[in-house]
Amino acid sequence: MNHQSDYDKIEKTARAKSIAAHTITYLFLAVWAVIVLFPFYWMILTSLKSYGAYNSEYIPKFYTLSPTLRNYADAFTAVSLGRYLLNTLIFTVITTAIMLVVITLAAFAFARLEFRGKNAAFVLFLSMMMIPNELVIITNFITITDLDMRNSFAGLILPSVTSVFYLYLLKENFEQIPDNLYQAAKVDGTSDLKYLIRVMIPISKPTLVTITILKVIECWNSYVWPRLITDDPRYFLVSNGIQEIRENGFGRENIPAMMAAVVVISVPLIVLFLIFRKKVMEGVSRGGTKG
Amino acid sequence: MMFKKQWNSGLKGWLYLLPALLFLGVFMVYPLVDVFIYSFEEGYNSASQTYMGTGGYNYSYVLHDPYFLQAVKNTFLLVIITVPLSTGIALLISLGLSSIKPLRDLFQTVYFLPYVTNTLAVGMVFMILFKKTAYSDGLINLFITWFGGNSVDFIDGPYWAKMFVLCFYTIWVVMPFKILILTSALASVNPDYYRAAQVDGTSRFRTFARITLPMISPMIFYLVITGFIGAFKAYSDVVALFGTNLNAAGMNTIVGYVYDMLYGDSGGYPSFASAAAVILFAIVFTITCINLLISKKNYSL
């Protein structure tokens, strides 16, 4: 019976150890969750405080008893937040659309067609994946300036279209479609373009959706190029808009209104993310980076 | 299947490639060549598009510019602090995530949020949290005084304080990607190894050090390399915290220096900008190569 009591002891300590380990793990994870979420909480909280209330709090309060939407009204009226949002939307939609067309055609050529020089062209494309944006942005800035396309959507969009990485992703996906499907279509007299549109694109829809989401995130958050190429606030995107609001915004340092603008800018992507959570995370783990 | 499309010559293939080639040629290949040319053209005048001569003057100017040296110092500090810290914390968090079942999805979703937020916009929130103004010491200073410390202005104050905020925000921003990659790396380790270790009575730490770590080390190296590259290119998070006039704040980065040379209050010098960009590229390239060498060496062990 001595053994039995030994076993009991071992079981007990093991259970206690495992409970302790779990508690510590959860505690640790919860701390990081708070660090991640707190800025979001603070920006929403601040955006709901009135200007007067906020500025009278020498010691910031963690709650507000008199929430107001006034700041949101200010964000849309006192500064052109609506225009920034609209600009960003136009920029994002057109850039993503053009990119999708361009990379789909190119990926099809690489994955499906046979032509002289294909491999050389593909190596060229691949090598471009390693070129940092900082290196080419200077000439692009001068090119767009010379073309007199500063402060225009064309100037914003055109250099943002190229995405070698997404082209690569799509080509890999296209190549997984069995050759027999193409041969079957050929026998039935399907043209290449029709095969691409009717067969390859529908089959590759999941990848195309992933690419679209990643590009939309990229466009929505782009800052450097729009900053270089636009100095007319009528063409500002949200990133530049928020910087403009910060520096010359509401005439005085109206932090609650600024936070309201920040909330408005952040919400669309967060909603998009929550809807397509799986796709976004899968897409990012397949090759997204931040920065 | 040895199938080839033969009744049509190569023209069609190039036709499909044409749009991509045009974009790539105009906005990547040509600029890539051009930036090196710019960087050697001395006294380039963007208004008249003329230059006085060629040589290494642009490089020597940039390398002697105190603003550039400050930017290099800032960038290196940022890299050295954030890359190991963020990778380490991300590893801890991923280990935690992979050891729990309930709430795991929720945590993962929450942790990923910074990835989909606008760096500029959320940086503004960090600025408010850390800033000390005439009206208020700000929330972080409130905590510091609770614990008996002295309040400090993290945004306009001493250098170490500014560096601290910058590193903190950078880590906050890069964490989602690292957690995501490491959690999926951990998930792909065959659980049989853990079962075998458990049966043998291997301690948790030993299991981690001898099984988990070697298994996921390729992914850790990948994260370190992309982390280095990303941190060297830091810019928009700096702007978010300290505004666009980074030289004045003493918080400029190499990328920031490039853009400031190109455009803005101190801009109009594409040659200097090009030289700085080439230097940046050289630094990143060298460090990536060193990283790859180290990782190769570790593999062969």
Place this chain on the structure above:
Amino acid sequence: MEVILKNLTKKFPSRDKKNRNEVTAVDHFTFEIPDGRLIGLLGPSGCGKSTVLNLISGLLKPTEGSIFFGEDDVTDLPPENRGIGLVFQNYALYPHLTVRQNILFPLENLKGKDRLSKEEMQKKVDEAARLVQIDGLMDRRPRELSGGQQQRVAIARALVKRPKVLLLDEPLSNLDARLRIQTREEIRRIQRETKITTIFVTHDQEEAMSISDLIIVMKDGVVQQIGKPQEVYDSPANLFVAKFLGTPPINVFDGRIRDGRLWIGGDAVLDLKGVMDQEVYVGIRPEGFVLNDKGALGCTLRGVEVMGRDISVVSVNDAAAGPAVRSIVGAEDRLTQEARHKPEGSPIRFDVLPRKVFLFDRRTEEKIDYEVRQRRNGD
């Protein structure tokens, strides 16, 4: 529509970087495929049979030679203009389209005067679906179908344009054994009903033998023999064909002819006429053995295997090329019953049936014709 292949040759660039020689997948293939028949193109994998099919379909262009459909030279015609239907081994159904849309797909490609109205298209689709008996599955997607059903859809898609020639590439190899037999009967029925010239490729000789009007046996890009299945089986042109057809496979022995006698090891098996003395390969079909205590050929018993209705006696002989000599014998035979109770290693003797015995040249492996002077047996 008859299909005529003249001197058809296809060479591929070698994949081996060091050896730049071209690989000849199809070598001077000449044959006339009669109208309205079911033809089995048979050979081991890699023998070029699929290449022949792709040449007929137009997916590949021949290096040399020409292809005629009836009077028309179609050698340079793109596949869509040849009027063929093609069914792939893995079916190649469009995964994102329903069964109906899959079958409709070829019709939607028709242009100009060939273009059908919506109603006509639907009518044709329904017709094709009824022919292969999948009318109940029209709104499903391929992944919701079993392998056999997918195969039917693929056939319907190939038939909907009423092709002049139907080509099937290993149509049964992705199905399980039971379904394979059922589906091959189905292919036979559909071919009989539509009377479309049908060529199907297979590596399974039983499959080819069971449903084809004609079989073409290929090896290394070269036609070995063409004929009705039974003719080819009963009179193989060379050792390869003899070995390739039939299960269990033919037994091959090293033999020699001396003074009009065929010797296997130390046993004289047959007395022959009209053959020179030489070393030969002797092929004996499993059903060509008859147990006889005083038989001409002596072997050592290994065991007796009962496989349903057949009983095969497995034995060894030093002159045999394979590890064992397998003979199929009558189950009711007294000697068979006795053999079942003999211990392993006992001597056992057979007579051989001359029409099941084939002689092949040692060097060329071509068949050597002979006449039997006298059957040697112990009776």
